Amino acid sequence: MKQAHHPELDEISLTAVMAALSDPIRVGLVLLLADGRERGWGELRAPVAKSTLSHHLRVLRDAGITRTRQEGTRCFVVLRRDDLETRFPGLLAPVLAAAECDGVGRQVELAASA
Structure with missing residues (x-):
């Protein structure tokens, strides 16, 4: 299978990150992944x-928000919190706090067996 492209730290743009976070489903995914x-x-x-x-x-991967890893036929995803904090210090925490406060992305959850 083809390896996924992940932008390097200096390739992550503020506009791409903000555009990726403009969708409630994607915000919900980031909230779930925020536990590291x-x-x-x-x-x-x-x-x-x-x-x-x-x-x-x-979209999240292409914006540099997440990193995807493939293992056989399974795919895994993790939040690139450290990279985002390095590139845009202090951006992620208030965005996620505001999303939680407003209930944005609450329709996204973990499977019951997870």
């Missing part, structure tokens, strides 16, 4: 088709 744990794509539940969830995960 790597999650299998199968653990993530959202009220969208699997192909749409895959699209959202790709």
